[in-house]
Amino acid sequence: MKLNPGQLEVFCIVAECGSIRAAARQLVLTQPAVTYVVRELERQAGMALLLRQTQGVTLTEAGEALYRRALRLLEDWRQAQNELAQMRDGAQGDLRLAFSSGAAARILAPALASFRKARPGGAARCARVVSQ
Template sequence: MKLNQLHVFKVVAECGSIRAAARRLGVTQPAVTYVVRELERSLGAELLLRDSKGATLTALGVALHQRAVLLLSEMRRAEDELVQLRDGTGGSLCIAFSSGAAMRVLVPTLNSFRKLRPGVQIELHEITLIDPRMHWQSGRFDFAVISELDEPIADGMERQVLFTSPMVVTAREGHPLANARSLRDLRSSLWLLPGHGLRVMTGLMQGLGVPPPNDVLLCQSLQFVLSILRGTDALTLFSSTLHEDPLVSGGLVRLKVREALPRLRLSLVARNVGLLTPAARLFVQCLTDETKKSSEK
């Protein structure tokens, strides 16, 4: 099993067909077919099911693809690290941010980092609160910066907590229930909730001895939430720091409910913080510095 075989196999898996993979790789279809068949021959197992519609992974193919992504990502990072250590410049970063995290710290961190290392190629991705583990456990990203509940999480990942803040109930200005002082009074409203929000709301309502809201729209996009909030009588849960952000808070109000709400934290998440490349470590330092400055304002 060779690295070039794994690379070709990974591209085929991502493209879903030999033809599309050949176009991406800039080679002929027979060349791609030959590499995949040689890989299957060396492993003694069928990795792809081929038909007129394309190619799908077998169970063994799925397992190998997951390992190939990790291995090739680590090879890319190893090459980057050697170049950075040798030359002190260049390299690449692939970073994921949840939308709430990006709103708070992304721009100042980018500005600080690019002043120090302008030659680093940066690839940014937005991830939702329901899918981050699938992505950063795959090894695709150098690290992720996400908003999550401030609670123990046993997922095998390493975390650096940047800050925590309480949740707040948020609605549009002029909302008919803007003066409500208890979650009891809000149970019948439409709630826009991320993945963890439904669990939080269910627990809060159970603590009050009432059923959870029955009108819930699960929404993983901050832009969707803001648009719907400002145009309807829906409610949502934000971190207090996000609610105070001028880019977010326009036209919105905080409902001063008496119940204590859980805290959210902004976390840097990586498979192994100690194995981050020099460029990644510098970005993390810029991120930590800018988060501290933001918290002191």
């Protein structure tokens, strides 16, 4: 079974909208295109993922399982893309500093504020602060 992020995203939107027509509108695709993606996923899975009804669609048990997993996979995919973009743009790396507690208050806090202003995505996390 070969899944790709585009297929999973379409499937998740269909599941969230509860309708292929509504999902097609949201995705700015034709209804037949969305139907094709869902049918291809079902073909690859070898089972129905959606129950089609006159008022829309609901997920089968297999569809529920795929939906939950797809949400996690898509989030991981987005995080991987963001990390690669940060590496490409030079916005990622490690900076290790050692300060006494007094110097940290006087020097480090203003320096970090300036750094965050200059590189908004650069100081998103702080692993550990050790004062001596």
